[in-house]
Amino acid sequence: MVNTAQRLRVAEGQGERAPAPTRTVPCMQTTWPHMLFPRPAAAVPLVFPFDQPALRYRYFARNAVWDAIRLLGLAGERVLMPAYHHGVELETLLAAGVKPVFFRVDAQMHCDFEDARAKAQNIAALYVIHYAGFPQDMAAARQLANDLGVPVIEDCALALLSRDGEKPLGSFGDVSVFCLYKTLPVPNGGLLLARGEFARKLDTLPPAVPPPIPSTASHLIGSLLSNLELRTGEVGRRARQAMRDAGRWFVSRANVERVSTGTQHFNIADVHLGMSAASHLVLRNQDFAGIVERRRRNYFLLYAMLRDVAPPITGELKPGVCPLFYPMPVEDKAGAMARLLARGVETVDFWRLRHPAVASGLFPDVDKLRERVLELPVHQDLSPADAEHVASCVRELLA
Ligand SMILES: Cc1ncc(COP(=O)(O)O)c(C=O)c1O
Known part of the structure; x- marks a missing residue:
């Protein structure tokens, strides 16, 4: 059987225009209708x-993150922070009154805890980020924090369900934060996990406010439509487009308040919003072991097909790791993204934008990562054929 990638190659070899893909491989997992099946909270x-x-x-x-700063009493304090970060977590720290002290992250996305140690004067906490689900050296992080006598904030926004061998990421810090909607098909959701004395202080935090229902509904419908497109191709794509147009019209007419996820900026007005009931429901309908297994399988498939031309920044998969995506270095990120999309592969530009708090040139490895890292999807909705299609398209792009 000839697959889509081979058809594209043949068409191009014959001097024809590549056929438009009938189905786009989405960069994010989607919500399947059965995930709305009512189940008890237990x-x-x-x-x-x-x-x-x-x-x-x-x-x-x-x-x-905001709650973690309050729990640890870090307003006005200096916190060691990796120079490679999304930007919104940094905005949150700054809004909460933290003074970040940046330390180096190397070209393989490893935190340099020796650089952190060299900068650790009058420090009140150590912030650590696991990139794309790949564990940092938490023994080194803990050693540094213990030597300084400060707590560790473990940022697992990109590392839900991931482990370092047997030990789950998020179980090393004094407080840990997670983003649910990056790994799971929930319309919104984040978690704060506290341990020891901080766990006992959790009740001092203000209670969460339920999020606006129209906003959750709009995210949920978007993800269900994305799923329809994934399953039915062209028919689903048209239905999704029609619903999108209708949705935009409705939103503009009804003045619906949409609290967007995945944005770059911290908004204090949304800081007490909790997770929606719809997210709780979707959460009860997840097969977590299956998600980890499929993400690992898809990463393995991409690794096997791409390691000679586009080895991932993060290298081979170690036991327990649940990859969020396959981080591939490219020279022309915008061009590569456009060409892959034309072949039906959605990708994500990983952290190109640098927060102005970190001057360009101070951390050359980080600047390079921002310029070059492109995320290829490995999520649980991709079949082995999808992963093969993604890899074939990348090989064509690089050929
Ligand atoms: C490392 C890191 N921490 C925190 C966040 C914030 O996540 P959320 O969008 O759920 O607020 C992000 C978002 O991308 C992130 O990459």
């Missing part, structure tokens, strides 16, 4: 971190 799966007692559900991970 059906919440007992996997880390959902099995932990000192847990708070929030609309975003950034809200959990």
Whole structure:
């Protein structure tokens, strides 16, 4: 059987224009209708971190970061922070009154805890980020924090369900934050997990406010339509487009308040929003072991097909790791993204934008990562054929 990638190659070889793809491989997992099946709250799966007692559900991970700063009493304090970050977590720290002290992250996305140690004067906490689900050296992080006598904030926004061997990411910090909607098909959701003395102080945080229903509905419908397109191709694509147009019209008429996820900026007005009931429902309908298994399989497939031409920044998969995506270095990110999209592969530009708090040139490895890293999808909705299609398109692009 000839697959889409081979058809594209043949068409191009014959001097024809490549056929428009009938189906786009989405860069994010989608919500399947059966995930809205009503289940009792007791059906919440007992996997880390959902099995932990000192847990708070929030609309975003950034809200959990805000709460973490309050819990640790870090307003006005200096906090060691990796120079490679999304930007919204940094905005949250700055809005909460933290003074960040940046340390180096190397070209393989490893935190340089020796650089952090060299900058650790009058420090009140250590902030660590696991990139794309790949674990940092948490033994080194803990050693540094213990030597300084400060707590660790473990940012697992990109590392839900991931482990370092047997130990779950998020179980190393004194407080940990997670983003749910990056790994799972929920319309919104973030988590704050606290341990020890901080767990006992969780009740001092203000209660979460339920998010606006129209906003959650609009995210949920978008993801269900994305799923329809994934399953039915062209028919679903047209239905999605029609619904999108109708949705835009409705939103403009009804003045619907939409609290967008995945944005670059912290908004204090949304800081007390909690997770929606719809997200709780979708959460009860997840097969977590299956998600990890499929993400690992898809990463393995991309790795096997691409390691000679586009090895991932993060290297081979170690046991337990749940990859968020396959981080591939490219010279012309915008061009590569456009050409892959033309072949029906959605990708994400990983952190090109630098927050002005970190001057360009101070961390050359980080600048290079921002310029070059492109995310290829490995999520749970991709079949082995989809992963093969993604890899074939990348090979063509690089040929
Ligand atoms: C490392 C990191 N921390 C925190 C966040 C904030 O996540 P959320 O969008 O759920 O607020 C992000 C968002 O991309 C992130 O990449």
